[in-house]
Amino acid sequence: MHAWLCENPTGIDALQWKELPTPQPGAGEVLIEIRAASLNFPDLLIVQNKYQMKPALPFVPGSEYAGVVQAVGEGVTQLKVGQSVACLSGTGGFATHTIAPAALCMPLPAGFSHVDAAAFIMIYATSHHALVDRAQLKAGETVLVLGAAGGVGTAAIQIAKVMGARVIAAASTDEKCELCKSLGADATINYTKENLRDAIKAATGGKGPEVIYDPVGGDFAEPAFRSIGWRGRYLVVGFAAGPIPALPLNLPLLKGASIVGVFWGDFARREPQANAAMMKELAQWYAQGKIKPVIDRTMPMAELKEAYAHMGSRGVKGKLVMVN
Known part of the structure; x- marks a missing residue:
């Protein structure tokens, strides 16, 4: 097998494409031949040693991928050789093969493409957990999505529309705003051209x-929080801009508003049954055509460094997917 190996987490340039022995799965594990792997924001942070999860060195980055089961370890009964699966295991995806815990693998129904599957779990699970579980979104409510043309943003637009909400999508270019409209956004804000508070008002x-x-x-x-409605819920999903903001606590008091943390990874770990039910619903929505990942482009796995550069330039709309 071949893999992009991170032996020193000093950035993208330190990654090396290396030939390694193909491993065999242990108890509770499967060997997956990777067909597609998506690039997520944590994949950028983890190779710079800036992510909260710090894997032992050396490691193969690539948190989310899809492919075909090649071998199963002892005790694995829910998956079979030849079955297509998607997995979000945190590392291992930027390679031709990987070992994954069988419990983290999502079996793919017929018609679920590997490219879509590799771009599916993180963005839709995060956005569903945020909007449906944490915000308790109701039909007829208005949702403002910041960074709306990115991976989780495009997923949030689609899920909010499935829930019957009105969506205002905020993005950094007119082209990104047009993409958001094509996904169902009812209104858009280009926050590089418009005053955010005035536009929300x-x-x-x-x-x-x-x-x-x-x-x-x-x-x-x-400025977004200052614009929130009465009894509003402000979902803290991540910090793609870099700096972690500090909000004055008189603002939630004055608006009767809530600041709500969204940590899907720990939700999945602590509440596995609720997470499994959510993933089942998301797979059904995909099969019904209600949601579909926005794929910015696919690139050969060998061009991972170019893909990282494209992602770092903030030019990505939806998801970037590497393919073998």
Whole structure:
């Protein structure tokens, strides 16, 4: 097998494409021949030693992937050789093969492409957990999605529309705003051209959104929170802009609003049955055509460093997927 090996987490340039012995699965594990692996923001952080999870060196980055089971370890009964699966295991994806815990593998129904599957779990699980579970979103409510043209943002638009909500999508270019409209957004805000608070006020008739979905953080957090509606729920999803914002606590007091943390990974670990039910619902929505990952482009696995550079430039709309 071949894999992109991180022996020193000093950045993308330190990654090396190496030939390694193909491992065999242990108890509770499967060997997967990887057909597609998506690039997520944590994949950028983990090779710079900036992510909360710090795997033992050397490691193969690539948190999310899809492929075909080649071998099963002792005690694995729910998966079979030749079966297509998707997996989000945190590492191992940027390779031709990987070992994964069978419990983390999502069996793929017929018609679920490997490219879509590799781009599916993280963005839809995060957005469903955020909007449905943490925000308790109701039909007719208004959701403001920041960073709306990115992976989790595009998933959030689609899920909010399935839930019957009105969506305001905020993004950094007119082209990204057009993409959001094509996904069902009812209104868009280009926050490099428009004053965010003024635009939110105009789009909500002065009421403010009931739910704000924020995977960006940085400078937009405070003006967005100042615009939230009465009893609003502000979803803290991530900090793609870099800086972690500090909000004055008089703001939630004045709006009767909640600041709600969204940590899907720990939800999946602590509440596995609820997570499994959620993933089943998401797979059904995909089969029904209600949700579908936005694929910015596919690139050969050998071009991983170019893919990282493209992602770092903030030019990605939806998800980047590497293919073998």
